[in-house]
Amino acid sequence: MGDEDWEAEIIKPHMSSYVPVFEKDRYSSGANGDTFNRTPASSSEMDGGPSRRDHFMRSGFASGRSLGNRDAGESNKRENTTTVGSFGAGKGFGNRDFSNKFEEGDTSGFWRESNNDCEDNQTRNRGFSRRGGYQDGNDSEAPGASRRGGRDSKYEQDEGTQRTGGLFGSRRPALSGAGNGDTYQSRSCSGSGRGGYKGLNEEVITDSGKNTWKSEAEGGEGGDVQGPKVTYIPPPPPEDEDSIFAHYQTGINFDKYDNILVEVSGHDAPPAILTFEEANLCQTLNNNIAKAGYTKLTPVQKYSIPIILAGRDLMACAQTGSGKTAAFLLPILAHMMRDGITASRFKELQEPECIIVAPTRELINQIYLEARKFSFGTCVRAVVIYGGTQLGHSIRQIVQGCNILCATPGRLMDIISKEKIGLRQVKYLVLDEADRMLDMGFGPEMKKLISCPGMPSKEQRQTLMFSATFPEEIQKLAGEFLKSKYLFVAVGQVGGACRDVQQTILQVGQYSKREKLVEILRNIGDERTMVFVETKKKADFIATFLCQEKISTTSIHGDREQREREQALGDFRCGKCPVLVATSVAARGLDIENVQHVINFDLPSAIDEYVHRIGRTGRCGNTGRAVSFFDPESDSHLAQPLVKVLSDAQQDVPAWLEEIAFSTYVPGFSGSTRGSVFASVDTRKNYQGKSTLNAAGFSSSQAPNPVDDESWD
Numbered sequence: 001m002g003d004e005d006w007e008a009e010i011i012k013p014h015m016s017s018y019v020p021v022f023e024k025d026r027y028s029s030g031a032n033g034d035t036f037n038r039t040p041a042s043s044s045e046m047d048g049g050p051s052r053r054d055h056f057m058r059s060g061f062a063s064g065r066s067l068g069n070r071d072a073g074e075s076n077k078r079e080n081t082t083t084v085g086s087f088g089a090g091k092g093f094g095n096r097d098f099s100n101k102f103e104e105g106d107t108s109g110f111w112r113e114s115n116n117d118c119e120d121n122q123t124r125n126r127g128f129s130r131r132g133g134y135q136d137g138n139d140s141e142a143p144g145a146s147r148r149g150g151r152d153s154k155y156e157q158d159e160g161t162q163r164t165g166g167l168f169g170s171r172r173p174a175l176s177g178a179g180n181g182d183t184y185q186s187r188s189c190s191g192s193g194r195g196g197y198k199g200l201n202e203e204v205i206t207d208s209g210k211n212t213w214k215s216e217a218e219g220g221e222g223g224d225v226q227g228p229k230v231t232y233i234p235p236p237p238p239e240d241e242d243s244i245f246a247h248y249q250t251g252i253n254f255d256k257y258d259n260i261l262v263e264v265s266g267h268d269a270p271p272a273i274l275t276f277e278e279a280n281l282c283q284t285l286n287n288n289i290a291k292a293g294y295t296k297l298t299p300v301q302k303y304s305i306p307i308i309l310a311g312r313d314l315m316a317c318a319q320t321g322s323g324k325t326a327a328f329l330l331p332i333l334a335h336m337m338r339d340g341i342t343a344s345r346f347k348e349l350q351e352p353e354c355i356i357v358a359p360t361r362e363l364i365n366q367i368y369l370e371a372r373k374f375s376f377g378t379c380v381r382a383v384v385i386y387g388g389t390q391l392g393h394s395i396r397q398i399v400q401g402c403n404i405l406c407a408t409p410g411r412l413m414d415i416i417s418k419e420k421i422g423l424r425q426v427k428y429l430v431l432d433e434a435d436r437m438l439d440m441g442f443g444p445e446m447k448k449l450i451s452c453p454g455m456p457s458k459e460q461r462q463t464l465m466f467s468a469t470f471p472e473e474i475q476k477l478a479g480e481f482l483k484s485k486y487l488f489v490a491v492g493q494v495g496g497a498c499r500d501v502q503q504t505i506l507q508v509g510q511y512s513k514r515e516k517l518v519e520i521l522r523n524i525g526d527e528r529t530m531v532f533v534e535t536k537k538k539a540d541f542i543a544t545f546l547c548q549e550k551i552s553t554t555s556i557h558g559d560r561e562q563r564e565r566e567q568a569l570g571d572f573r574c575g576k577c578p579v580l581v582a583t584s585v586a587a588r589g590l591d592i593e594n595v596q597h598v599i600n601f602d603l604p605s606a607i608d609e610y611v612h613r614i615g616r617t618g619r620c621g622n623t624g625r626a627v628s629f630f631d632p633e634s635d636s637h638l639a640q641p642l643v644k645v646l647s648d649a650q651q652d653v654p655a656w657l658e659e660i661a662f663s664t665y666v667p668g669f670s671g672s673t674r675g676s677v678f679a680s681v682d683t684r685k686n687y688q689g690k691s692t693l694n695a696a697g698f699s700s701s702q703a704p705n706p707v708d709d710e711s712w713d
């Protein structure tokens with residue numbers, strides 16, 4: 001596709017953005033209007049037989065997977081197996097012996113599944129080689145998969161499990177409405193809803209090959225993969241002031257933020273501020289802060305705002321949900337206002353002053369909404385662009401004017417290659433979830449970004465990195481992006497879990513997980529719950545299973561089209577679907593009101609991912625609960641880091657977990673499973689000027705009420 005061929009995207013017909021609807025009548029086998037709890041009429045139906053498969057194909061579940069007889073493991077134990085019809089043709093899970101993995105019959109190998117469900121480039125980079133070559137029945141190509149490879153293989157078997165009942169106490173019974181012909185439940189039941197384009201390679205297929213940034217992963221993939229063009233145009237966010245400033249309440253533990261220890265390292269760090277007034281922001285910004293309901297700074301804001309206002313580079317690590325987004329947006333906006341930024345106008349080539357990158361589409365969209373909120377009433381224009389949406393739409397947004405560009409890496413590089421964005425004016429480069437942005441998935445893309453023609457050198461721009469986790473080796477990589485005298489702010493334990501989240505680890509064997517999940521969800525009632533699983537397939541499977549169990553569920557993962565992902569998030573946010581089954585694509589950054597529970601149906605392979613996942617609850621001083629199913633067969637490598645994270649957060653550590661940790665003891669271990677360690681501090685060896693303060697700005701020795709970990713919760 002030529003440079004300007006994005007226009008063609010606009011006029012070409014939309015390929016596949018159908019949101020699947022499970023039609024109740026087609027599945028009703030009983031008279032009660034129950035949508036999902038079906039007993040298959042025949043084995044052919046169990047196999048995803050013709051009628052059902054046909055239906056799903058017509059319904060747009062077209063990329064070829066069948067969940068027919070997905071309950072295989074249970075099926076030889078229970079007569080009345082619930083089934084959901086096929087999710088399309090091609091890949092079949094149908095009627096498998098449960099000793100097999102999910103078996104794929106996809107002869108094209110085109111939509112090869114990755115275990116590692118990350119966003120845009122991450123998936124592209126890692127996943128490319130997988131796409132070309134299908135390995136029959138083997139879903140373990142993703143990094144780390146070999147370790148976990150056995151998990152699916154016995155997916156449906158049962159095994160001895162320690163159970164803990166009534167974990168959350170008794171709440172409401174299963175979802176009201178479910179099973180009463182609640183078509184919403186039917187509609188929102190996950191399914192993969194593929195129907196075609198994977199939504200990960202859109203930049204590739206719209207590119208002519210001119211894009212020099214895509215040589216490794218994308219270029220190769222682009223050469224092999226031709227998919228339909230992405231035509232999805234996300235609906236514009238609401239424009240009314242109430243919606244822009246809608247926010248949720250801080251929680252009972254918000255004030256306890258003041259007690260947490262903060263360590264600032266690096267030369268000549270400016271002092272922390274204690275109030276918004278001390279930041280000396282302009283009136284419009286102050287108004288916006290007030291309208292957003294912010295009255296008090298969080299620790300990361302107290303330290304980061306003056307550092308950024310002083311023009312310093314920053315690496316900041318603070319626990320999930322503690323306000324890192326405003327910590328970088330507010331001082332950047334303040335600078336822009338102070339510098340007398342002029343309204344950007346329609347131009348074919350826009351030159352934003354600020355670029356913010358984040359690893360997932362939903363997260364970057366959220367950051368954009370925050371930028372829009374805080375810049376309300378100013379002439380600063382924020383724009384968001386991300387994969388899975390029509391490229392032409394992204395370009396149209398940009399050419400109208402762009403001061404702050406919020407982007408996922410793949411789409412950003414694409415737009416730069418199309419010369420719609422020039423980098424000469426960039427003064428601020430922000431990497432949110434910076435450890436992810438610098439790891440092997442996105443790191444190469446980020447390096448390309450900073451060496452793009454026109455991008456000011458690190459001496460000429462201000463680079464800001466934020467995350468809740470910063471493994472040591474990532475900190476080392478970050479040096480390439482930051483001025484040598486960058487400051488490092490650590491709020492609490494670097495990489496530590498938020499202490500407002502009550503963590504519970506249950507020993508649950510692979511084949512008892514679903515039963516346990518249903519038990520927990522029934523106790524929870526309709527409180528919002530995110531259920532994390534390790535693979536995209538399993539996300540589909542578990543979401544479908546929960547729908548069958550009459551628990552209104554939706555799902556989000558990298559194989560769903562962007563429209564479906566946004567719909568799923570919307571349904572979850574507004575409470576229509578109180579359960580969201582997700583892969584790691586939703587682990588970081590998402591700030592959703594009232595998520596009271598996180599369930600790790602599968603534990604992630606790395607402990608930092610665990611910290612981010614459970615951080616979807618217990619945000620902004622609110623409390624939350626996280627339950628994780630620990631399968632000793634596959635999760636033993638996590639025992640040691642889990643014990644550390646639990647004890648650092650002053651959570652109960654089960655004796656059995658300590659035993660496993662002891663038996664799998666790795667000398668020298670201090671936190672992560674990536675061969676890295678959780679740095680407890682700045683990993684630079686020779687910095688000076690380190691000071692440990694509590695968040696109220698007192699050094700720990702002078703603090704009127706010295707605090708330590710104990711006082712945190």
Ligand SMILES: Nc1ncnc2c1ncn2[C@@H]1O[C@H](COP(=O)(O)OP(=O)(O)OP(=O)(O)O)[C@@H](O)[C@H]1O
Nearest residue numbers: 294296297298320321322323324325468589591620
């Ligand atoms: N000073 C404040 N007062 C009140 N609410 C705040 C304040 N700062 C941030 N918030 C709110 O707290 C929530 C969490 O903030 P944010 O998403 O920036 O957290 P985060 O630290 O980036 O989390 P994560 O590590 O998960 O990305 C948001 O709803 C945000 O609006």
